[in-house]
Amino acid sequence: MAHLVAIPKLGLTMTDCTLVDWAKQDGDRVEQGETLYAVETDKITSDIEADDSGYLRRFAEVDTMHEVGAVVGGLFATREEALAASGPGAKAPPGPRDEPAEPAAASASMPTPPPGKAGRVRVSPLARRIASAAGIDPASLEGSGAHGAVLRRDVDTEIARRESSARATAQPAAASAQPAAADTRRALAGMRKAIAQKMVQSLTSTAQMTGFARVDMAEAVRLRQACIAAEADLGVRVSYTDIVLKACAQALASMPQINASIIGDEIITWADVNVGLAVALDDGLIVPVIRNADRKSIAEIAAERIDLAARARSGRLSREDLDGGTFSLSNFGSYGGDFETPILNAPQSALLGIGAIEDEPVVRDGQIVIRPMMMLSLTFDHRLIDGAVAGRFRGRVREILENPYSMMATLR
Template sequence: MAYPITIPKLGLTMTDCTLVEWMKQDGDRVAAGEILFAVETDKMVNEIEAERDGYLRRTAGPDTVHLVGDTVGYLHDSCEAALQDDPPRAPAAASSSRVEPAPSEEPERATPEGMVLSMQARTGDGTRLFISPVARTIASTHGLDIAELEGLGSGPGGAILKRDVERRLQAPKSVAAPAATPPAGATDAGPKRRPLAGMRRTIARRMMESLQGSAQMTAFGRVDMSGSVRLRQALVEREAEFGVRVTYTDIVVKAVATVLSQMPLINASIVGDEILEWPDANVGIAVALEEGLIVPVVQKADKKTLVEIARERKRLVDAARNGGLTQSDLSGGTFSVSNFGSYGGDFETPILNPPQSAILGIGQIVDEPVVRDGAIVIRPQMMLSMTFDHRLIDGAEAGRFRARLKAYLEEPALQMAVLR
C-alpha cells in the first residue's frame, strides 16, 4: 500500500513553499520521525519528518513550488513497490498556476523530476508556456531563451521539463540557441552565472507578489526625536536592572503598536473579498542577514511594555542571526517596521509584507537645525516612510496614523494616557 507524503501547513498564513532538498533516496527505508525533506517558506527552512515507516518513492524533485496539502512522494510497504516504474498518480493540480490536462489527455502523473508545474512563461508574441522550475533554472543558467523551447515540451499539455531543456542544449550547434551579444567591455569569460535560489528566490517571488497584488503608496514625514532620545538615555542608564538595552527600534515598535490598537483599519488585511481586522498588533521587525531580509514578529506588541518588547526583539534578532527562528517567530505579523537608519539611510520606499496592509520605514536620527518659538535650534530629526495598501487605507487614514505616531515619539509620556 502507498501512503502519500504531503506538504504540511507550518503556519497560519502559509499557503505554499519550495521543496529544497530530499534527505532520502528512492527505495530507502524510512522510520517514523526521521527527516524526509526540507522546505522553505516565509524565508526560513523547515525539516519535515516522516509520519510512518516505509520505503520512499519521491514524486517531486528539489527546487519545486507546492501548495499546502500537495503530494510530493509516497511511503510503500516494500522496496520493490517503491521502485516500480509506474509511481502513484499525483492529485489534481490545486491552483490555476498548475498544469491542467485537457479532458482528452491522460491525467497528470508525478515523476521524480517534479511534474507539479507552478512556473509559467510568455514568449515575445505573448504565447503562454508551461515550464517546470528546474527546467526554467537550467535554461536561464545556459542563457537559453524560453521562447526557443516552444513546441518541444514532453510533459502534460506540452509542458517543458528538465529533459526537454537538456535535449535542446545538446542539439547540434546549427540549431542551438544563438549566443547572447556581450555588453561593451565584457571579457571573453562572460558573466558569472548562478541560479536564483533559496532565500533570495523566495524574497524575489514575495516582492513581485506584493507589488502585483496591492495598490501601494508611500507617504513621508519627519519626527523630532528629542523626547524619545531622553527616554532612551534614561532606560540605558538602567540597563543592568532591565537586563536589556532598549533601542530606538523598540521605542518605535511600542509607539506603532499603541497606534495600531487605536486604528483597527491599519491593523487589517484584505483576504479575498473580505477585510480582516486583526485582534492583536503583531509587529514584524526587518532583520538584515547575509542571505537577505527576514522579518520575525513581536507577538501582541500592543500588550507588552517597552522593556518586554526590547527583550523579545533581542531574542528574535539573535535567533535570526544564529539560524534559530521557528515558524511561529515568523508568522502572524499584522504590520512591519524596517530600520533604514541602521545602515545610514534617511528615507526609502518599503514594500508591503503580504497580507499586511502597511509597513513603516524609519531613517537614521540626525541633528538638524529647526525653528522653535521663532529661534533656530538643533534637534534630533528622523524621517518616516509609510507604505500602505490604498485599496484598504486612504491617504487621510494613513495621515492620521502618522500624526498619532509622531505625537507618541515626540512626547512618549502621552502613551501613558492610553495604556491599560
C-alpha cells in the same frame, strides 16, 4: 493502500516551495512524527514530519519546486510495495541517493549515517553536478540545507568566493594588455528568489502609497538615555528601534483599521498586534515577528528583538518566528537612510519605515532651535486604508514618540 506524502501549507501566503532534502531513503521504515523531508520557502528551511507510518517511496528529487498539495512521496505497508511503486515523475526504484543499490540482505530499517566527519556528507544532485563542473569538492563545503545538506546555493557561494579571491590576488597587467573583465552569473534562487517573488507580488496585488511625517525625537532620546542608565536593572540595551516599535504597537491598538488585511474578498481586522521587524542579512532580508507587541514593555521588546535578530543571522529562525505578522517596521536609518518608500509585506496593509535621527534647525515658540529629527515613511494599501486614516496613524505614532510618557510607564 499507500498514504500519500504531500507538501503542506506552512504559511498564509505560501503557494510553492523547494524540496531541499530527504531524511529517509527509498524503502526505509518511517514512523509517524519522524522528520521525513525538508522544504525551503519564504527564506527559511523547514523540516516536515511524517503524519503516518510506513515504508517510503520518494516520487520527487531534491532541488525541485512543488506547489502546495503536490504529492512528493508515499508510505506503504511493506518495503517491497514501496520499492515497486511509481508516482508523479517517479523513475525506476533507485537505491539510496548517490550510493550503489542496497544488497538484498540489508536491513530495511538500517539508519542513514548522520552528516559530518564520521558520515557521508549530504549533497543534492544538482549541487553535486555544479560542484563537479567547477572543480569543487562538495564535501569541503558547509551546507545550509536541513541536517547540513550541501545545496546549489552553497556551491554558488563558493564559486563566487573563489572568483572574488582570484580577482583580488591577480597581478594587474599592463593597461594596454588587460583583458575585459568577465561577467559573472548565478542562478536567481533561494532567499533572493523568494524576495524577488514577494516584492513583485506585493506591488502587483495592492494599491501602495507612501506618506511621510517628521518627528521631534528629543523626548524619545531622553527616554533611551534613561533606559541605558537603567540597563543593569532592565537586563537589556534598548535601541531606538525598540522605542519606535512600541509606539507603533500602541498606535495600532488604538487604530485597528491599520492592523488589518484584505485576503480574497474579505477584510480581516486582526485581534493581535504582531509587529514584524525587517532584519538585513548578507544575502537578503527577513522579517521575524514580535507578537502581542502592544502588551509588552520596551525591555521585553528589546530582548525579543535581540534574540530574533541573532537567530535570523545564524539561520535558526522557525516558521513560527515568521508567521502571523499584522504590521511591519523597517529601520533604514540604521544604515544612514533619511527616508524611503518601503514595499508592503503583503498581506499586511501597512509598513512603517524610520530614517536616521539627525540634528536639524526647527522653529519652536518663534525661535530657531536645534532638535533631533527623524522621518517616518508609512506605506499603506490604499484599497483598505484611506489617506486621511493613514495620516492620523502617522500623527498618532508621532504624538507617542514626542510625548513618550505612556511608554515609560511600561519600561519593564
